[in-house]
Amino acid sequence: MAAQKLEVSDRVKAILDHRHDDHDRSQIPTRRPIYEAAFENYAEEGRDIRIAMGFKRFLAEKKILIREHDILAGFAYRYTYKPSFPFNLPDDYDPLYRPPAGIDTCQEAEDAIVANGFAADSVEAGEMRAFAKCVSKWFYKHWETGHIIPGYEMLINTGFGGLANEARQRLAEADESRKPALRAMLICLEAASGYILRYADFARDLAEKTETPAYKAHLVEMEASLRHIAHGPARTFFEAVQLIWLAHEMLYAESFPASFSFGRMDQYLYPFYVNDLKSGKLTDAEAADILDALWIKFGITLHGYQNITIGGLNERGEYASNELTIMMLRSSRKTLFDQPLLCLRYHDSMPDDVWEESVELLKTGIGLPAIFIDEFCIRAKKRMGHSAEDAANYALVGCVEMACPGKEYAKTEALRINTGKILEIMFFNGKSNCLGSTGIIGNAVDQSLKLTDDHGEDYVYPLFTGYRIDAIDDFRAMLDWYKEELKAHLAYAMTSINRLDSALPKCYPTPFLSVLIEGCIQNGKDVTAGGAKYNNSGVNLCGLPNVADSLAAIQKLVFTDKRYTLKDFQDAMKADYVGYEDMLDAIEHDCPKFGNDVSAVDDIMAELVAAAESVVNGFGNPRGGHWQMGLYSVEDHVKMGINTGALPDGKRKGEALASAVSPVQGKDVNGPTAAVNSLLKTDLSAATNGMVLDIKFSPSFFDKTSHHRALRMLIQAYAQQGGGEIQFNVVDRETLLDAQIHPERHKDLVVRVSGFSAYFTSLIRETQDEIIKRTEHAGV
């Protein structure tokens, strides 16, 4: 098979070879003092203006960079984001590795208590502090910023100048309440134009110094383009790409780039491409070089979750792929980075060339493209209140979340719930057997996230129903109890996030992002205050397959066969199954497992999802939006698993939970169709915030071209039966094991983790182990 890496042009090769030279770690902490100085100078102003002034000054002073051999200007860093946001990122992280980064939820909760006007000793304040503690112990997870598709399409067609004109006009008409937000946005817009002009000057100076004629010529053109797009809309393919990149870079300056994504790039760049081809300004080879250069810029930000969506139905219901769709798949195959996350919108009418090119990329093992089913995703967006036209234009953000490009501020990663741990603490009156390691982020254990008071194993997590395990005497009662707790936890956690969200516009507005989301200028409101057209929030469930397997084991062993009691389970879990090996055997061999097309357990899964949906559906948020539910886990199934004790499905203390709604690792033994069937017994239309089904194939599966077709047919059947997302891991076990022993030999090995791809060696050991344990299908 030998997956083929595609060659790049000499021009692009030069960029590739020098891409690591750009790192300059001294830049990382530069933001904070500049913002602090601006805050001090504008102390009498409101928070919007102070943050906008910080942004403006930072853009005026920060380092900018063009390399003479590069095709595009610019370079993006992640900075430390205090003081405009309570975010932990070490000053000295190495951009060549994944930065340990996370929200300081304890600080966020304290700020929100004040902003909401809760007394320090009020019930509400107590609840918010308890919530923050649960977050720091990976019982819940909370993420704040940056899962968004900015209106890059709008920007290239309007320009910063056009947006500024509109903001000025609105400001002139606005009432007092809207003026601060509009003024802040206007400051940001002017700052953005100024920033691009700095680049134009840089290009001019560099052109003078540069000795290679071809580079010089390009830099002269680049300067002219930059001067134009500082205010004007893009006129060419090059200008469109350049403007998008610089806007992206500026967003990095404002807030943590958790997942700034690009929407349907093959669609909105296409008119520029066609125009330039027609007028002779551009060749296919040049267009490919420009895209490759952009891909290399993306690749600098490890784990940047920068999604690009390709293909998919247009508003007329036709599958819209074009030359750029293929070119983008190829750019990924040329670079083989973990970025950008390429998302392919699937419909049965997708042409074969798109599929064949996608298979070539899948064969490389980097887990891209991930495949999203149009019927499912469009239906989900409509259900969340999007117009038919906007729903058809959905694109992906984060891992697998659907968002309306440029019109939606959906905080898709606002909340994740460790459903496995809920089951655990039900056995122990709210206590866990796992102290875990709080604050694991990236590769590091971030000490600053440790709770000030160490609760240890005696920490009591919230339980809401007042039942006790020793009073449960039939399976129905057990299942119903779990469902009640799950629902109550959802309601508690969503309420807590809503309280945090109410404080956002007062504490951490993002005026620059606001100018890139349609509706904010028009409404005179920051995005955090509900300025966007769509304003939902996401809650995601993690570990459900473990819960389903656990409950099925309890049903079989305790209530049907009567071989063990719930007390036995309690004892075994407390002992982490040490001394209970026979029981582990019985769980392993005699109980049904989700992922094998066995209704006894698949139906439990369906019931759990339906129960969760009954609370989430219709739950509102402070921006006038609603909560939506996701069935995906990023990498948190590993981190939450580390912080969860033994479970009745045989999971040991600290082991990973199942990835998303994929079967528990290695437990699906009947092939991919059985795994898919198991999942499809759940009504997945509940997953309006997205879902993940991970299928692992051995590389030899792709040896035969007949298998490529079969894979497409598998996707087609999955789509027809209501599936949402499916993704493929194609690296053999031996390679992964070798990469654990010799990471230095596998620095460029990219794998699919959950809703995203990443460098294998950049993952924490537990995540690596989890991927290795997944069942591998050969196709026989």
Added chain:
Amino acid sequence: MRGAEFVSNIQRFSLDDGPGIRTTVFLKGCNLRCAWCHNPENLKFSPVLQFFQASCQACGKCVKACPQNAHRILDGGHVFDRDLCEACGKCASVCRTGALKLVGDRTSPEALFRELVKDRHYYASSGGGVTFSGGEPALRPGYIIEAARLCRAEHIPVALDTAGNVPFENYAALLPHIDLFLYDVKCFDPSLHARWTGVDNRLILENLRALDKAGAAYIIRVPVIPQFNADMGEQERIARFLATLPNRGLIQLLPYHVYGVGKYEALGFDYGLDRQAPPSAEFMDAALKRYRQSGLNAEIA
């Protein structure tokens, strides 16, 4: 169980036994003894016990479970006396490491159908269906007809993977119930065939002509095996013979692989063939060319 047969495996998402996504059912029992057989666990008609030494942890559970005293633990190692084994499966049901596996599960056509119907969506979307394989499934026409009736009533197409060495009356009975035959042609020379499979191929080739005449839809599968038929002379003879069949369809050349070797050890069998490298890509291409020159619609599968 009336009408039940021993099924060794039900393989879902099977992609190489006919068109589309399929479920392949392996029936036990074969009347050929091909030296390269990669499903040796299906040779016998009755169940057999597989023992995978590498997975054994010498825990001794099987020792207690076996009524025949076929298992012993000696100096911390596991000794299995296959001669004593009556394939009752008791040891396999207590072994937790996967070292012991009883192959052959008595399955009624109805129970089988309940498994087969689970992937109907995939069959429909891909033009796939169900394939009966083995062993030699054509030795069990009654069972297959029963199962095929159930499948076809639900619009699931049925294929039969056969080596051809059964009385034609079996095929005559099966014909109305089978959508596609996957028919093995291993070589043309009868004595060569006899030497490598235990029987000559006169009946096999005769049956193929008769099936062709009767209007059956079929795909020919030619395993290409070093030492045996991987020479141009033999391939040429096969091609010439196939070209005489008026209703022939696709011809698939299957390059040999050493997949089955581990299973021989697990069954206590000797592997009849020296471990061979697969035929070279150059040879396969040349053979393919030769088939195509004879006007055959051939491919390497």
